[in-house]
Amino acid sequence: FGFFLMYLMMYIVLPDRGQCNDLRFWIGFFALDCFVESFVCVWMGMGGYTDDNCLFPVMWIAHLVVALPYCICTVAIPAAMYSDDGKICREKVSVLYPLVPIYW
Secondary structure: OHHHHHHHHHHHHOOOOHHHHHHHHHHHHHHHHHHHHHHHHHHHHHHHHOOOOOHHHHHHHHHHHHHHHHHHHHHHHHHHHOOHHHHHHHHHOHHHOOHHHHHO
């Protein structure tokens, strides 16, 4: 849930036009994915703890499905961050300074 909040705050400060479009999309998509993933993991853990034969396998598969966009964002955010537009965007929006050290 913490990753969701961190990326949501970055998404909010990014302008929605110009050089920041690509980076803003991937950061917002990652924030949404982290939000969903946090709840799926909790439900999966609850299903395992209560030895639920239905909830655990369903949430395990949901966890895998939600993890695919997570993996895609892991590649797409640095690609957008280090593209020419991403570099210009990070220079224009000084609040994004922590993006590089936090991401890596």
